[in-house]
Amino acid sequence: MPELPEVETTRRGIQNQLTGARISAIVVRNPALRWPVAPDLDAILRGQRILDVGRRAKYLLIECEQGTLIIHLGMSGSLRFVTADTPIEKHDHIDLLLDNGHILRYRDPRRFGAVLWQYGPVLLHPLLTKLGPEPLSDAFDGSVLFDATRKRGSAIKLTIMDNHVVVGVGNIYANEALFHAGIAPTRSARSLTAEECGRLAAEIRTVLTRAIAAGGSTLRDFVDAIGKPGYFQQSYFVYGRSEQACLRCGSVIRQIRQGQRSSFFCPHCQPC
DNA sequence: CTTTGCACCTGTTGGC
DNA sequence: TGCCAACAGGTGCAAA
Incomplete structure (x- = not known):
């Protein structure tokens, strides 16, 4: 499910219960995630x-005394707190047991997610070393985006979804940010002006920030209760609205295919 | 270095 | 009701 807002909401939802606790055990029922879960993970x-729970891009970082447990939720992963008598369902692959009584359960039907261990500084992990700036940090703004787009002939939507340019922009929010910035997803990245890059960077930030705020309020307890993230209760301006009227101008929202992903845009508000 | 397409896997949906 | 194809929140990787 997770786009960045869900990952960040999950991080906030587990941070207090995890921080300061000691790990009693990790139970791995199915190690066949994107990469095999280390067989000696329980011993490690x-x-x-647990010292803290951080995040880099969509990777959750469970910082421990000797290293970091890296968790990625992939396309269908979720974390929730359960009790000892909660029935184990089909795709409940991993339980993390804490000495304070909490049990954190990892579920991931498609198993595109990952649970990895890294000794020492986590940012040295190969998956994290080449990541671009965090979209909500000072390291990302219009001028950074402008510089990154100069040599790119590919479409701007593909560019903002490239982790080397900026992390954490998934398909939904790439579409939404482009709509709010008034930029067609098919525009070549290098064709954007500095001003357009400024608008787009700002909209990426706004859209993600708003979604996190909404997740925090409507999904405060989803980690230990429902586990049904916000996509179903949220409404978007363009994502998933193909053939419907644009909420701003009434034009018909169009759907196209870019990089094997669906793109949605308003041909009037986002001229080519 | 940029760009493209594939791969991983299960569940849901829509058409016939 | 059943069957099959297409599609779904991600992203690392090989190949061009």
């Missing part, structure tokens, strides 16, 4: 205290 984690 047992007894370690």
Whole structure:
């Protein structure tokens, strides 16, 4: 499910219960995630205290005394707190047991997610070293986007979804940010002016920030309760609205295919 | 270095 | 009701 807002909402939802706790055990029922879960993970984690729960891009970082447990939710992953008698369902692959009684359960039907261990500084992990700036940090703004787009002939939507340019912009919010910035997803990246890059960077930030705020209010307890993230309760300006009227101008929203993903845009508000 | 397409896997939806 | 194809929130990787 997760786009960046869901990952960040999950991080906030588990941080307090995890931080300061000691790991009693990790139970891996199915290690066949995107990469195999390390067979000795239980031996590694047992007894370690959790220092904090961080995030880089869509990777959750469970920072422990000797290293970091890296969790990615992939396309269909979720984390929730359960009790010892909660029935284990089909795709509940992993339980993390804490000495404070909490049990964190990892579910992931498609198994595109990952659970990895890294000793020492986590940012040295190969998956994290080449990532671009965080979209909500000072390291990302219009001028950074402008510079990154100069040599790119490919479509701007593909560019903002490229983790080397900026992390955490998934398909939904790439579409939404482009709509609010008034830029067609098919525009070549290098054709954007500095001003357009400024608008787009600002809209990426706004759209993600708003979604996190909404997730925080409407999904405050989804981690330990429902686990049904916000996509179903949220409404978007263009995403998933093909053939419907643009909420701004009434034109018909169009759907196209870019990089094997669906793009949605308003041909009037986002001229080519 | 940029760009493109594939791969991983299961569940849901829509057409016939 | 059944069957099959297409599609779904991600992203690393090989190949061009």
